[in-house]
Amino acid sequence: xxxxxxxxxxxxxxxxxxxxxxxxxxxxxxxxxxxxxxxxxxxxxxxxxxxxxxxxxxxxxxxxxxxxxxxxxxxxxxxxxxxxxxxxxxxxxxxxxxxxxxxxxxxxxxxxxxxxxxxxxxxxxxxxxxxxxxxxxxxxxxxxxxxxx
Numbered sequence: 469x470x471x472x473x474x475x476x477x478x479x480x481x482x483x484x485x486x487x488x489x490x491x492x493x494x495x496x497x498x499x500x501x502x503x504x505x506x507x508x509x510x511x512x513x514x515x516x517x518x519x520x521x522x523x524x525x526x527x528x529x530x531x532x533x534x535x536x537x538x539x540x541x542x543x544x545x546x547x548x549x550x551x552x553x554x555x556x557x558x559x560x561x562x563x564x565x566x567x568x569x570x571x572x573x574x575x576x577x578x579x580x581x582x583x584x585x586x587x588x589x590x591x592x593x594x595x596x597x598x599x600x601x602x603x604x605x606x607x608x609x610x611x612x613x614x615x616x617x
Contacts, residue, residue: 471499484510485519492519493526496535508542515546558602559593565609566591580604 471480471494478491484506487495495503510519520543527536566576566587577587580601589595590605597605 471495471503489522489526492522496523496526496539497530504538507539511542512546512549515543515550520546555593555596558596559591561602562587562590562597562605565605568609569611571608576608579608 473480473491473494476488476491476494478487480491480495480503492507495507507519507523510517511523514520523539524543527539530536566573569576571579573587573591574584577584580587581604582601586595590597590601
């Protein structure tokens, strides 16, 4: 039987992002896997979003059990997946910037103030450049002067 909300101004069929805090507590405490699916879907969609943070607060206030472990795992995996996707996107932006510049990787690295081997780690996604360096990379790709002389 699906979870039911009592004394809460929401329905389990409502968009999970609109559920009040108490509805989330009820669903986590009394629901089953089918009831949790919309919560898991929203956590995957926005791993650091409002709902994920609310679920974390709920989990922090309860005793550790199977449901707590499952929700923590869902949050951790969603965040890891998003981190990988973000690193891949940054690596693609770096590769694209080098290609757009028309420079060799070695010359590009020199112009942005790093080594060719370090640039290679950025292009491969094993290391993520700082925000400042990413701006220099994108400026160099657009032909803006970035080296200091």
